[in-house]
Amino acid sequence: MKYVSCQNIQNGLRFEYNAIKLCCFMSGNTPEPLFIKKDYWGEKLDWKEVVDSIYKIRENQKNGITPAECVGCFGLQEREWDDNPKFKWIQIAHWSECNCNCTYCYRLQSNFEKPKKRYKIMPIIKELDKMNMLDYNGELAYSGGEPASLREFDDITNFFLKKGMRIIMVHSNGIKPVKSVLKGLKTDTMSVTVSVDCGDRQKFKQIKQVDAYNKVMDTLKKYVKAQGNDKTSVRSKYIIIPRVNDTKEDVDKWLDETQRVGIQKVILDFEADWLERNKHNIPEYIDELYQYIVDSTKQRGVELQFYGVATQYREIKKLNVEGYGLHQE
Numbered sequence: 001m002k003y004v005s006c007q008n009i010q011n012g013l014r015f016e017y018n019a020i021k022l023c024c025f026m027s028g029n030t031p032e033p034l035f036i037k038k039d040y041w042g043e044k045l046d047w048k049e050v051v052d053s054i055y056k057i058r059e060n061q062k063n064g065i066t067p068a069e070c071v072g073c074f075g076l077q078e079r080e081w082d083d084n085p086k087f088k089w090i091q092i093a094h095w096s097e098c099n100c101n102c103t104y105c106y107r108l109q110s111n112f113e114k115p116k117k118r119y120k121i122m123p124i125i126k127e128l129d130k131m132n133m134l135d136y137n138g139e140l141a142y143s144g145g146e147p148a149s150l151r152e153f154d155d156i157t158n159f160f161l162k163k164g165m166r167i168i169m170v171h172s173n174g175i176k177p178v179k180s181v182l183k184g185l186k187t188d189t190m191s192v193t194v195s196v197d198c199g200d201r202q203k204f205k206q207i208k209q210v211d212a213y214n215k216v217m218d219t220l221k222k223y224v225k226a227q228g229n230d231k232t233s234v235r236s237k238y239i240i241i242p243r244v245n246d247t248k249e250d251v252d253k254w255l256d257e258t259q260r261v262g263i264q265k266v267i268l269d270f271e272a273d274w275l276e277r278n279k280h281n282i283p284e285y286i287d288e289l290y291q292y293i294v295d296s297t298k299q300r301g302v303e304l305q306f307y308g309v310a311t312q313y314r315e316i317k318k319l320n321v322e323g324y325g326l327h328q329e
C-alpha cells in the first residue's frame, strides 16, 4: 500500500544507553525525539507490549497520522510500504564508553546524562530472535561508544554474522583493531567507518584529544587488508568542523592519507550542532569546501557517501537528495 512513512517507523529499532527509539534522528519539530522507552537502563521488558506500541505508531502513520516528533523529518517519503512486522534496521548504541574524546561527541555535551547503569544487549537480542522479530535481511548498525571498549561487542557481532545479517555497519575510532571486525570484513557483509577527520597527528590530537593518529592509521591498514571482495568496506569519515578542519589543505591531507592506506570510500558529514546553529546562515567558504570535497573525491576516484547531517545540509542547499534512503533495501 502507498502512503507516507519512513523506514525506521516501519522497521526500525534503536537501543541507546538510556533509551529505546526507532532511529537516531531528531529532525522533527519537537524538542525531544520519538522515544519508545525513555529512561531505559536495561530493565526486563514485556516485549509483546513494546512491539504493540510500535505497531500502533506504524498503524497511525498508515492512516496519515505522523508522530509530532517526526513531522518535518527528511526520512518521510511517499511510497509502497510492505507489511513486514519485523525489525529490519537495528541500531545498537547501548553503551557510551570510549577511549577518546572527540570535541563534537555527545558524551562531552553539557546535557549528557552519565549512564546510571550498563546493560547487556545480548539477552534482548536473543529474546527478540526467539519471538521471530528480527529480520536478518536488514541492517545492523553500531553507533554507541567505541566497539573496542565494549566487552559484549564480539559476541553480538558473531551472533549476527552467524545469522547471516545482510549488512553490518560498524563505527569505530580505530585506535584499537577489533577481532570480530577483522573477521566480519572478510565476509563482504560488514563495513567499518572510522571518523578520522584530518590527515595528521597534530590535528587529530586537537579534535580527538588523544595522541593516537598513528595507531588509527595502523588499524586502518589492517582493516583494508582484511577486506573480502568488496574493497569499499573500510571507510574514512570526515566531519567538517568549522574553524578546526575547514580548509582545502586539511581536506587534501586527509584524502592523501586515506589513499595512502588503501581506502577507496569516504563519508562526509558536518558537525551536527554547528549545522543546527548555522542552518540559516551557512558561510560561503563552507559551501565551497563542500563542493571541493565532492570534486576532489571524484577526481581521485574515491567513492563518496553522505551521512545524515550532510544530507540535511544538502536539503538546506536544495541539492538533490532524491533516491536517498536511510537504509539500503
Ligand code: SF4
Pocket: 006, 007, 008, 009, 022, 023, 024, 025, 026, 027, 028, 034, 069, 070, 073, 074, 075, 076, 326
Ligand atoms: S521520520 Fe525521521 S525521526 Fe521519525 S522515525 Fe523516521 S527517521 Fe526517525
Ligand code: SF4
Pocket: 096, 097, 098, 099, 100, 101, 102, 104, 105, 106, 107, 144, 145, 146, 172, 173
Ligand atoms: S569515537 Fe565516537 S564515542 Fe568516542 S569520543 Fe569520538 S564520537 Fe565519541
